[in-house]
Amino acid sequence: MKPSLPSGFRDFAPDVLRKRNYIFDTIKKVFNTFGYDPIETPSLENLNTLTGKYGEEGDTLLYKVLNSGDFLRKAKNIDNYLRLIPEICDRGMRYDLTVPFARYVVMNQTAISFPFKRSQIQPVWRAEHTQRGRYREFYQCDADVIGSTSLVYEAELIQIYDTVFSHLKLPVVIKINNRKILGGVAEIAGIPDKMQLMATAIDKLDKIGLDGVKRELQRFEIDEPAQNIILSCLEISNLQDLAVKFAPSETGLKGIAEMQTVLERSQKASLTNVLEFEITLARGLSYYTGTILEVKARDIAYGSIGGGGRYDDLTGIFGLKGVSGVGISFGADRIYDVMEEAGLFADTAKTALRVLFLPMTEDAVDFCYETMTALRRKNIVCEMYPDAAKFQKQMKYANAREVPFVAIIGEDELAAGEITLKNMATGAQERIKTADLSTKIY
């Protein structure tokens, strides 16, 4: 049988994984410095924890796990696959980190001290149609604070974005909006009940232009005067000017006040990256109640590589009402693509291996092994070709491993307690004392 991988799933070879781990490790370190405690939830949840939480389409994209043993025994709806699913599948695979986090908080509410700052980095699974750049297994990296309405956390999460991308040397623009500002626009346009539709339309401004937005608003049966008020708001980037327009909308003014607090705090923190108010930013919206965040690479055209915002009822679905939260997410796979395109992995991608020992005789094998043991005690990453094979074969292996130095040990070297050290980049070769090796290879 010729083995293969299921479509939409990936192996990660060492060179790719090294780069991915560089991203994850950077994010983890920053989450830790900012006090976001890591948690993990299981890969499988009870199916009824998941169904109905991601909309109708989400339900079809959930991976369901077949019950063990004679799963048909209790099945009644043998002729209706949709009704059969809950009869033969008690569990489903994690679809995102948000619903499991909400379940976790509700189940552990008495043990948790609120505000609870948690981070979570785990894979999720979605039965999407596969296409370039879309996978059925991918990682989510989330940080959330739950149990506080303080705007300190908005500023803190923006700082986390800023710090991570500054460590990754990837310049980004962090875009910020507030649902209450969108609410203000809808109120002064006299269409508070169509706020969600309006947000969907103006979110597309980048792609379809002002005329396109106008057509969309028209399509949603928002009348001409309202259209004009909405479009006039889109041209304002100054919060003071917007406040004047928002005079009749309490919601809108509240949104501006929140925005100002967050921007001022962020300014004092002297961010490395650009933080930019963008009135069109909506990101689905239905979920968010306050601040909305999105991150894009500054110099490379690509979609969003991060996003988040404030929500007010994460745990309500599991019976715990009135707990406010705010969170952000990093799109690790997308960050990987952008960094690859920007050539930012140059240094980290290199193999950690510093030196490869090549024994020319069987007697040299033990000498190599002992020398390696000493180096490894110093945390120097080294290896040996495991037997006295032909020199050409050994060198071919050394080239394939992209090792910076090889240490050649033949009869002469063994007798003299020395090593022939070859710099693989320059080709230079020299005889050195074994004791000098660890300094020569750096």
Next chain:
Amino acid sequence: MKPSLPSGFRDFAPDVLRKRNYIFDTIKKVFNTFGYDPIETPSLENLNTLTGKYGEEGDTLLYKVLNSGDFLRKAKNIDNYLRLIPEICDRGMRYDLTVPFARYVVMNQTAISFPFKRSQIQPVWRAEHTQRGRYREFYQCDADVIGSTSLVYEAELIQIYDTVFSHLKLPVVIKINNRKILGGVAEIAGIPDKMQLMATAIDKLDKIGLDGVKRELQRFEIDEPAQNIILSCLEISNLQDLAVKFAPSETGLKGIAEMQTVLERSQKASLTNVLEFEITLARGLSYYTGTILEVKARDIAYGSIGGGGRYDDLTGIFGLKGVSGVGISFGADRIYDVMEEAGLFADTAKTALRVLFLPMTEDAVDFCYETMTALRRKNIVCEMYPDAAKFQKQMKYANAREVPFVAIIGEDELAAGEITLKNMATGAQERIKTADLSTKIY
């Protein structure tokens, strides 16, 4: 709805996860120093990659994932659940790391430079009956070398065990045997075709004693003279003495020669832990062709916390014959239990959080936030209570977070640019300059 977890699956709270990550990070670091490149394989494999690889029982323990959409459309065996499975499930969840690794090697054989040293740390899933200490989702941590018969790697993997447990400060006994030595015993007892049964019997010596082993051998229809030869071998711990007994068995002598090479190399590497030849060690056996390894905690009675050995045909199941390999595995969940029992997490278990800021007034909130920003630039883990809540409430939170220091900022402190620093362990309290904070909390 009251949320719950499926049986056999676990959430990991921050304090537990911190300890688990300490174990994983230690193992990863050592794998890296010894040149074992990390790979990852997907959580889902084609079901036919997995079925038939773990025996009949293994097949029933595999988690199968229901196909998307109308999975019943092509189903013919609606009345036979066993035949229905492959019709409605194309994919299954990773059951171990070995079969996916074999698949990986076969699929990437032209790109890989052999010997290929790989490490892999990922969760696996098994639909086991749940019981205390047995989970349906757990991590495996494997290191393997494939494509070389050199005994250098046996010594290297033993050194990895030794280094990891020495870093974890958990004293262990590393037990070693060789299938060829068990083969030798079976040959001189005249029962080479019953070697596997014999191994199963003597593997139980610890539990059932010599008489028990004799009864087991009897049960397998191994006759009295053969029984006596076998039992006489079990009393020998000296390799020279065993070599004398093995004179007529080429296999047995080969096993002893291999064992001697590995033991000698290990001795030169001056291991921290005990490496011990144990003739009864079999570990399932059918899989192993040379060295067999097992690790147990030295001072705590518990099962095996690691195991491995040499195999000769890992990739044969996928059509690539004659590739020898040797590998080891760490039982992370078991290591966790043993370390918890031995109280070895004392230091690492502590929260990383050093200082919690408590703003007494709303004005102090911004001051706290700015001071935190400066500390976090120095990678000092700090946090603040996000609003000027009642002092008692704030202190309750500080206690729950087990933070070593709190920094209290009231009106006076704010005016003076100072901080009241409280040591939570001693209760001592002092007024300090803000600039001195980072040195005072270490």
